[in-house]
Amino acid sequence: xxxxxxxxxxVLTSGGDSPGMNAALRAVVRTANYYNIExxxxxxxxxxxxxxxxxxxxxxxxxxxxxxGGTILKSARSVEFRTAEGRQKAYxxxxxxxxxxxxxxxxxxxxxxxxxxxEEFGIKVIGVPGTIDNxxxxxxxxxxxxxxxxxxxxxxxxxxxxxxSHNRVFFVEVMGRDAGFIALNSGLxxxxxxxxxxxxxxxxxxxxxxxRKAEKTGKASSIVVVAEGEKLGSIYDLANQTKEEFPDYDIxxxxxxxxxxxxxxxxxxxxxxxxxxxxxxxxLMDGKTNVMAGMRSNDLVxxxxxxxxxxxxxxxxxxxxxxxxxxx
Numbered sequence: 001x002x003x004x005x006x007x008x009x010x011v012l013t014s015g016g017d018s019p020g021m022n023a024a025l026r027a028v029v030r031t032a033n034y035y036n037i038e039x040x041x042x043x044x045x046x047x048x049x050x051x052x053x054x055x056x057x058x059x060x061x062x063x064x065x066x067x068x069g070g071t072i073l074k075s076a077r078s079v080e081f082r083t084a085e086g087r088q089k090a091y092x093x094x095x096x097x098x099x100x101x102x103x104x105x106x107x108x109x110x111x112x113x114x115x116x117x118x119e120e121f122g123i124k125v126i127g128v129p130g131t132i133d134n135x136x137x138x139x140x141x142x143x144x145x146x147x148x149x150x151x152x153x154x155x156x157x158x159x160x161x162x163x164x165s166h167n168r169v170f171f172v173e174v175m176g177r178d179a180g181f182i183a184l185n186s187g188l189x190x191x192x193x194x195x196x197x198x199x200x201x202x203x204x205x206x207x208x209x210x211x212r213k214a215e216k217t218g219k220a221s222s223i224v225v226v227a228e229g230e231k232l233g234s235i236y237d238l239a240n241q242t243k244e245e246f247p248d249y250d251i252x253x254x255x256x257x258x259x260x261x262x263x264x265x266x267x268x269x270x271x272x273x274x275x276x277x278x279x280x281x282x283x284l285m286d287g288k289t290n291v292m293a294g295m296r297s298n299d300l301v302x303x304x305x306x307x308x309x310x311x312x313x314x315x316x317x318x319x320x321x322x323x324x325x326x327x328x
Contacts, residue, residue, distance in 0.1 A: 018144025027277025
C-alpha cells in the first residue's frame with residue numbers, strides 16, 4: 001500500500017449506543033496498528049475532543065471487547081460542540097496531539113458534527129454508521145441493527161406465548177423514532193397481525209378492518225407491532241381506541257424500549273463493524289475525507305457524508321405487502 005495520508009488518528013463513538021460499536025472500535029485500533037498509524041480513543045464523543053480526554057490505544061487496549069455491547073469509550077450528545085467556540089477547542093486539542101484524521105462512529109447527528117468540523121478546520125473525517133435504526137443512506141445495514149432486530153423478535157416471540165395462552169391482543173412498541181425498519185422486519189418475522197410504521201400512511205379503520213378479518217379466520221389472539229415514531233398516536237392511544245371499538249378484547253401494551261440497544265452483538269454486526277472499522281482507517285490512509293464507510297451488496301463503499309445525512313434508506317414495499325398477506 002502506498003504511503004499513508006495520515007500518521008495519527010483518533011476514534012470516537014457519539015450519539016445513541018448500538019451493539020457492535022466496540023467491534024468497530026477494535027477494528028479501527030488494530031487496523032491502525034497494523035499500518036503503523038498512531039491511534040487515540042476519545043472518551044464521551046465530541047465532549048472528549050473539547051475536554052482533551054484522549055487515550056492512546058494499541059492492540060491490547062481493545063482485547064475482549066468484540067462481544068460487548070455499548071461502547072467502552074462511552075458516548076454523549078455534545079451541546080458545546082454545536083458552538084464555534086466548542087469546535088475551536090476540539091481542533092486545538094487535535095493539533096496539540098498531531099491528530100490528522102478522525103473516525104466518527106454514530107448516526108446522523110454524529111456525521112453532521114463531523115462534516116462541520118472537517119469543513120471548518122480541514123481535518124480529515126470518515127464516518128462509520130452505528131445506529132440500531134438502519135436509516136442511514138449509503139449502507140445496506142448499520143451497526144447494531146441486526147442485533148436490535150433479533151432482540152425485538154425474541155421479545156415478541158415471548159409475548160406471543162402469553163397472548164396465545166390468554167387470548168389477548170398485544171400492542172408492542174419497538175424503537176424507531178423516524179424509521180420503521182425494526183418494526184417491519186420484527187413484525188414480519190413474528191407473524192404480527194398489523195405493523196404500524198412512520199413511512200406508511202396508517203389509519204385506525206384499516207387496523208380495525210384487520211382485526212375483523214382475523215376474527216373471521218378464527219384468530220383468538222393477535223400482536224400489533226408499532227414503531228415508536230408512528231404518526232397515528234402513542235401506543236396507549238392506539239390501544240385505547242381499539243378497546244373502544246372492540247370492548248370484549250383483552251388488550252395489553254408492551255414497550256420494549258432500550259433493551260433493544262443493549263446486549264452482545266450478533267455475528268452479522270460483529271463482521272459488519274469489523275469491515276467498516278477497517279474501511280474507515282484505509283479510507284483515511286488513502287486521503288479520503290467527509291465520507292462514510294458502508295457496505296452495499298457486500299462491497300465496501302464510501303458515500304459523501306452530506307448524502308448519508310440528507311437521504312434515507314427506504315422501506316421495502318414488498319416486505320409490507322408480504323406482511324399483510326401472511327398475517328391472515
